Amino acid sequence: MTEPTPDATAEVEDIRRVVAAYVAAGADESVQRVITAVNRLSRRLNRWYDRQLAALGINLGEWIVLEQLARTTGDEPLTPSRLAAVSNIAPSSMTHRLDRLAARGLIDREADPTNRTRILVRLTDAGYEIYAKAIRGADLVESDLLASLNAEQVDELGELLEHVIAGLEDANL
Secondary structure, three states, X not given: OOOOOHHHHHHHHHXXXXXXXXXXXXXXXXXXXXXXXXXXXHHHHHHHHHHHHHHOOOOXXXXXXXXXXXXXXXXXXXXXXXXXXHHOOOHHHHHHHHHHHHHOXXXXXXXXXXXXXXXXXXXXXXXXXXXXXXXHHHHHHHHHHOOOOOHHHHHHHHHHHHHHHHXXXXXXX
């Protein structure tokens, strides 16, 4: 295992100071260690993802559309209203997003042959290539992030986090 860098050591120490402040205010230390670390990890990854998307020429909102379209099963296109709903944004904002993506050739919009009043959105090959580049780049960084853990630990961490996520509804979050 490699030694942590001075910056990494400073960040861990900062997390410990944050946790100590929470504990001093009455929080449970073991809970706060986990939640604070997960929160810090999430923020750091999100900053990296934002930089990666910018390097690919897209923003987070456009990524959400590309990602939704790439995950669509089979050759089933999505409607702008469905994309807006799954992205949790206003339909008018989705229209502007789709305009930008279509102008760059990353998506196609066409009338639904079974209902001419409906528009169907599909990912183009160029859009899929941007999606795939983002996934491959993220996978490299995420693999490096987990490199200090063995395969069993990675699996266990994944299972534990999935278990916590499954309990989010019960926690009313």
